Amino acid sequence: MKMIMTQAVLPAMAVLGLASCADSSADKDGNGIIDSQERAAEMDYDAFIPMKPGLWETNFVFADINVPTLGKAEKQRIMDELAKSASSQSCLTDAEAKKPGADFFGGTGAEKCVYKAFDISGQNVRMKLSCGMDSMGSVDMELAGVMGETEFNYDSTLDVRLPMVGKVAMQGTARGKYMGACPAS
Template sequence: MNIAFLKAIGSSMALLLINGCAENSADKDGNGVIDSKERAAEMNYDAFIPMEAGLWETKFVFDDINVPTLRKAQKQQIMDAVAKSASSQSCLTEVDAKKPGADFFGGNGAEKCVYKTFDVSGQTVNMNLSCVMEGMGIVDMELAGVMGETEFIYDSKLDVRLPMVGTVAMKGRKTGKYVGSCPAS
């Protein structure tokens, strides 16, 4: 046999083994939903970069909305309402900053969301979740991006299911940044 052929087979086998081992689903029980215990385990499993302890501000900024039946002002109202609902301020303690709760990245009420994908590996984050927005409908979100000690930025894709309107597709960015010390309580 020729050496090039053996190298090609060896490379193919190595890729298959790597891909097989790379499956790192946080859904350990295989039910299609990643619960809070599975999210916490995922945060402990991978090489998470610790964050700065203190006050963090998260915001959504939307740059695209697809709903042909609405006028520009109505589209902007929807983007503003979703951005406001999904934006928040959170205080991370020293302990939380080393391993923030898995729901820290999703915004207000994220602990009630249903997570279908949750992967945090070092500085890379990939999430897919569905959340009920009080008085608005249901939001299906995909977040993918990077994070560091004092900020994070995720590309965001949202499908907002609104009563009477239908599904509104939105694209934008979720950002988070450390803004200083937590207010005294």
């Protein structure tokens, strides 16, 4: 299954060349990490509202990037490039839409992510996760917003940590919208 959020963000960080506090709402064993079983239990417990199966389009817009050495035009160019890279389309099957896998929000590369908070309460979603980007560094993300049957809207804060650059802070939003039936493959 293709992701709607993190799959878009991790490849976008590669374009730059260049992301946390623990929450225990879903952390049943108290170790500060919410594993896939705890995320699945949280989705069951908090009555996740199913999404509509079909084609979904995600658009990511970065509102701010903190790179003191870059000018305003350079920052805007990077944010535009990241937004272009992060925007995507994906199809949800009937089964995935009724109950997305616990790693639905992690997508490609989710095996490199550690969830520190994961709270789904009806349409409200809040999560914190840290993801490795191989030798390129890591990204810490905090996502909060509302998910509905045909759209979602998340505010996000990202801290990208790069070996040679240090920390780059970014803020933005991700908006997803149901577009209709998936194209025939």
